[in-house]
Amino acid sequence: MFSALWILGSDYLLHLLVRDSELTAELQTAKGLLFILLSTALIFFVSRRDRHTLRELFNALTRNSRLLQQTQRTAALGSWEYDGRLHWTPEALQLLKRDPGSEYSSAEQLLSWLYPAERPAVQRALRALFEQHTPMAITARLHQPQQHQTTWLMLRGEVDSNHQVLGTVQDISSQKRDENALRESEQRFRQLFEQVPRIAVQGYDRERRVIYWNQASTQLYGYSLQEAMGRHLEELIIPPPARNQVISAINHWLLGGPPIAAAELQLQRKDGSKVWVYSSHSMLRNNRGQMELYCIDIDLSEQKQIHLELQASEARYRELVERLSDVIVQTDISGHLVFLNPAWEKISGYASYECLGRPLAQFLESADAARFNRQISALDTGQQTSLRGEFRLLTRQGQLRWVDIELSASPSGDMLSGSLHDIHERHQRQQLQHARNAVLDELLAQRPLAHILDGISRRLQDLNPHMLVSIMLLDEQQCLHLIAAPDLPEPYRQAIDGLQAKLELGSCGHCACSGELVIAENLATHPYWQAFRAQTQAANLHACWSLPFKDDNARVLGTFGIYYHQPRRPSQAEIALVTEFTRLASLAVQQLRR
Secondary structure (H helix, E strand, C coil): CHHHHHHHHHHHHHHHHCCCHHHHHHHHHHHHHHHHHHHHHHHHHHHHHHHHHHHHHHHHHHHHHHHHHHHHHHCCEEEEEECCCEEECHHHHHHCCCCHHHCEECHHHHHHHECHHHHHHHHHHHHHHHHHCCCEEEEEEECCCCCCCCCEEEEEEEECCCCCEEEEEEECHHHHHHHHHHHHHHHHHHHHHHHCCCEEEEEECCCCEEEEECHHHHHHHCCCHHHHCCCEHHHHHCCHHHHHHHHHHHHHHHCCCCCCCCEEEEEECCCCCEEEEEEEEEEEECCCCCEEEEEEEEECHHHHHHHHHHHHHHHHHHHHHHHCCCEEEEEECCCEEEEECCHHHHHHCCCHHHCCCCEHHHHECHHHHHHHHHHHHHHHCCCCCEEEEEEEEECCCCCEEEEEEEEEECCCCCEEEEEEEECHHHHHHHHHHHHHHHHHHHHHCCCCHHHHHHHHHHHHHHHCCCCEEEEEEECCCCEEEEEECCCCCHHHHHHHCCEECCCCCHHHHHHHHHCCCEEECCCCCCHHHHHHHHHHHHCCCCEEEEEEEECCCCCEEEEEEEEECCCCCCCHHHHHHHHHHHHHHHHHHHHHHC
């Protein structure tokens, strides 16, 4: 095309542009030389481009060939062709454990390389491939008598569109070993499920019919394998009231809903009796793509029985602990309360729940709390292993009660356990008896009355340090004289000494006049104390109650005045305690006046 265009085009241009024949002849020669140069350049360019294209194709083919070889080595894969003989690639010969000289072989030679038991099947597959063009895919073992490890090969072949027979050979030994290991693992798990007596496993198809039933299921539910196979889940082990709910839950799960959660369930045996199990469920797809439900049930009958017995035992223990009159105490190693039984509320007035987490020492009188904390520290440092002592408990009502506390460390060393016993009445009886004995001894020794009454007031204050005790005697002119008041301020003592026994004049004046108990809960507002309001405020006295003591003829001999530093009313126990001491005062006064 280039030559034709050059000749026709150049001649036409010369004819149009040049009229001189000699010049035309010279130009024809130059034109020919130029044609040769241009043709040579064009041929060189085309040849160079073709060589470049061929080089790229060759490089791509080489690269693809290397990639193919690498892929075949990685996948343990080789290839072969058949054109009357089998032509094996080097990779295929390596897999067949043959030397390079076996590049060509017959079908009979191939069969001789394989394990004898698999030769007939491979021969039939090759004949079907060569004669009927049926694709071949068959596994076979290499015949290796001296090797302990078996080599499995996958032989594939097919006929392409050009009627050429092509195929591959692949080493699948690793896959076969994995399959065998999986098969053995499945067999072991199957044996495990069959032999474990307390794990019942059942399998159901999507219609809830039994497809698997192990021996433990027979032991748990009472149905033999023959009785259970093919029957529905709900009619075998589900109690009638729950059947519709179970069917609905399974169908919902099959349609993509939420799975059935593992839980403790009460199911039904063949004889109709109930059994507790922990049941977990799994939905699996079989090799046909169908959904199957598997249930794994663990018999909880024994655990439930133990649990019920434990609950009964705990209930009995709880009832015993709650009925105990002693307080059961548990604290941490630093003395903070972690457990209290109901007896605590009866003794202290505090509800148990509002005291937990607080230190036990917080509920003791300050001096006793310091002593208690010292013993707790000794327990913490290992200097002693137990704690026991008598302490004064400060109740919610502000009263002090004597208690005996006994605590010991747990084996782990992080807890203290023990009891708190109310000994208040016993302690008061002892102190009261000591007071009686002391009064009798002083009377026998003919001690002054003022000394005896001062001892009585001090012993009463020792029993209840919140009390400020005064004892006044009534003379014939119906005036009260202060005989004993160990802790009342001196200005206040002078203010009340000589108080007239008169109604509505202080607690003691009204008490001496009326002969009855008088309680002024708040001195700042009580009408009987209007005349002494300045004195009581100066002495920091805010409550007072008075109790008379009388002779054998019921005549008033004097009064006990009980003061407090805060507004409050006396408890019945405090009134009873002071009453006992009024009897001692009455005895002392009458004996010394005779």
